[in-house]
Amino acid sequence: xxxxxxxxxxxxxxxxxxxxxxxxxxxxxxxxxxxxxxxxxxxxxxxxxxxxxxxxxxxxxxxxxxxxxxxxxxxxxxxxxxxxxxxxxxxxxxxxxxxxxxxxxxxxxxxxxxxxxxxxxxxxxxxxxxxxxx
Numbered sequence: 001x002x003x004x005x006x007x008x009x010x011x012x013x014x015x016x017x018x019x020x021x022x023x024x025x026x027x028x029x030x031x032x033x034x035x036x037x038x039x040x041x042x043x044x045x046x047x048x049x050x051x052x053x054x055x056x057x058x059x060x061x062x063x064x065x066x067x068x069x070x071x072x073x074x075x076x077x078x079x080x081x082x083x084x085x086x087x088x089x090x091x092x093x094x095x096x097x098x099x100x101x102x103x104x105x106x107x108x109x110x111x112x113x114x115x116x117x118x119x120x121x122x123x124x125x126x127x128x129x130x131x132x133x134x
Contacts, residue, residue, distance in 0.1 A: 006043040059107065
């Protein structure tokens, strides 16, 4: 099969099938396999983008990966009460918290700086979304 830019879903399916045949060979041509993989990756990035995770969910995921408990977040979020408030969406992450989490837990900063998808809860009031800073 001749390599070409993938433009349609039909081209995409054909490329995936071709990659599968290359991989089934006893000794596939690695350069050709890499080329087709890059073509498919480019098409999928444009047509099936993956949104960044919610900041709090990213922290929870990293905690699970590293076997961390909420108490282990205190050095990054400054206190036990702030850990609780952040993780329960009662307080947004501050810039210093974002920097500390990025450095200490290697959570990408671009994930931490985005606005949370879930509302923040303040006191006994209804949930509200924080307004962007002006």
